[in-house]
Amino acid sequence: MNSKRLLAAALVSLVLPLAGTGAYAAQPAGTFDQVLPAKNRIDFVFKQMNVPVKGYFKKANVDLVFDPAAPAKTTVRLDLDLGSVDAGSADANSEVVGKPWFDLKTFPTATFVSSSVKPLGGDRYEMTGKLTIKGKTRDVTTPVTVTQNGNTAAFDGGFTLKRLEFAIGDGSWSDTSIVADEVKVSFHVEAERRAAK
Amino acid sequence: MNAPDQYSKPAVIVHWMIAILVLVALSLGYYMTDLSLSPRKLQLISWHKWIGFTVLLLFIPRLIVRLTRPVPAPVDTMPGWQRAVASITHVVLYVLIIAVPLTGWLMSSAKGFPVVYLGLVPLPDLVGKDEALGDLLKSAHEVLTSGLLILVGLHIAAALKHHVIDRDETLVRMVPLLKR
Numbered sequence: 320m321n322s323k324r325l326l327a328a329a330l331v332s333l334v335l336p337l338a339g340t341g342a343y344a345a346q347p348a349g350t351f352d353q354v355l356p357a358k359n360r361i362d363f364v365f366k367q368m369n370v371p372v373k374g375y376f377k378k379a380n381v382d383l384v385f386d387p388a389a390p391a392k393t394t395v396r397l398d399l400d401l402g403s404v405d406a407g408s409a410d411a412n413s414e415v416v417g418k419p420w421f422d423l424k425t426f427p428t429a430t431f432v433s434s435s436v437k438p439l440g441g442d443r444y445e446m447t448g449k450l451t452i453k454g455k456t457r458d459v460t461t462p463v464t465v466t467q468n469g470n471t472a473a474f475d476g477g478f479t480l481k482r483l484e485f486a487i488g489d490g491s492w493s494d495t496s497i498v499a500d501e502v503k504v505s506f507h508v509e510a511e512r513r514a515a516k
Numbered sequence: 517m518n519a520p521d522q523y524s525k526p527a528v529i530v531h532w533m534i535a536i537l538v539l540v541a542l543s544l545g546y547y548m549t550d551l552s553l554s555p556r557k558l559q560l561i562s563w564h565k566w567i568g569f570t571v572l573l574l575f576i577p578r579l580i581v582r583l584t585r586p587v588p589a590p591v592d593t594m595p596g597w598q599r600a601v602a603s604i605t606h607v608v609l610y611v612l613i614i615a616v617p618l619t620g621w622l623m624s625s626a627k628g629f630p631v632v633y634l635g636l637v638p639l640p641d642l643v644g645k646d647e648a649l650g651d652l653l654k655s656a657h658e659v660l661t662s663g664l665l666i667l668v669g670l671h672i673a674a675a676l677k678h679h680v681i682d683r684d685e686t687l688v689r690m691v692p693l694l695k696r
């Protein structure tokens with residue numbers, strides 16, 4: 320290696336980390352863990368006789384700790400008030416809380432607890448965790464996109480679950496030619512940075 | 517233009533296709549609404565929508581046939597007031613055959629349920645989701661349907677009266693099989 324190249328390499332190795340911290344300085348450091356509950360949104364879409372029907376939950380409690388500098392340490396916990404469901408129509412709302420569906424009396428909440436978060440590059444991550452509905456726990460994996468805007472970050476993602484794995488829509492409703500097994504779930508959560516100590 | 521003494525073959529075919537589908541949609545409509553929510557009910561509602569939309573589709577050839585093929589004149593023995601009532605009934609029947617399925621489709625859109633024809637072809641939503649509008653359109657669908665039921669009843673009664681009491685050619689022109 321000639322000396323010119325060596326010099327260039329030395330310069331690059333000196334400047335690159337600086338550029339890195341420079342970019343970093345524009346985005347203040349710190350952990351996001353102050354969830355803004357009013358911004359939480361859990362939506363879902365299911366197919367009924369091949370007709371897409373949209374629904375959502377009005378009440379979702381989310382606890383979240385996300386440090387962009389250490390994404391692997393992220394923890395997320397969701398407690399979903401199943402009674403706050405809007406399943407697309409008045410008929411469906413009174414039906415879906417009943418025993419064959421959510422069985423709300425016995426299982427009022429669904430929970431999700433993250434077990435691992437993996438960076439996929441850029442602002443994209445892959446989160447795996449345990450989803451419990453109606454007493455049944457399954458592993459789910461979902462992509463999450465994090466959009467930072469100053470001291471707030473928005474977390475968006477979605478995945479498909481199979482309702483019958485959670486016994487949602489038992490008995491005569493288990494006929495998937497009427498109500499499909501797949502339910503597309505999507506979420507939007509916003510959190511602010513922890514107040515500086 | 518010389519009025520023929522028969523309805524054209526396409527006119528007869530499309531008349532009976534619509535007649536059968538309207539009767540099925542009517543019976544299915546009244547039957548399914550009384551059921552409590554079940555997979556069966558969702559299936560019947562979908563079939564109801566598909567049959568109703570087929571009526572709407574068939575209205576296009578019906579209108580073309582009506583406008584391009586000559587229609588036989590009412591039988592000579594018919595008094596003027598009967599001719600008037602008959603032609604008013606026919607016009608209102610045409611209007612309801614469009615208005616009833618159209619309000620059904622509008623209702624479905626307003627209630628937030630897109631229509632997927634035969635479970636295969638997604639139809640556009642005619643209006644956005646709006647609970648109050650949906651309830652209004654539901655009433656419209658029911659009122660227009662009652663009107664349709666009454667007129668269909670009158671239409672059938674008149675056809676049978678022509679055939680059985682007056683013993684004229686009115687029904688035979690639409691049912692060539694009955695030719696004596």
Ligand code: HEM
Nearest residue numbers: 538541542545546549565568569571617620621624658661
């Ligand atoms: C020839 C066409 C049609 C006829 C004769 C017809 C007739 C009826 C009748 C008799 C009912 C019961 C009304 C009542 O409860 O008093 C009904 C309900 C209904 N129709 Fe139709 N219909 C037609 C087309 C359509 C179409 C095209 C759609 C949708 C795309 C539709 C959607 C509905 C729905 C959703 C209901 C249930 C309303 C409810 O209980 O919430 N109909 N129809």
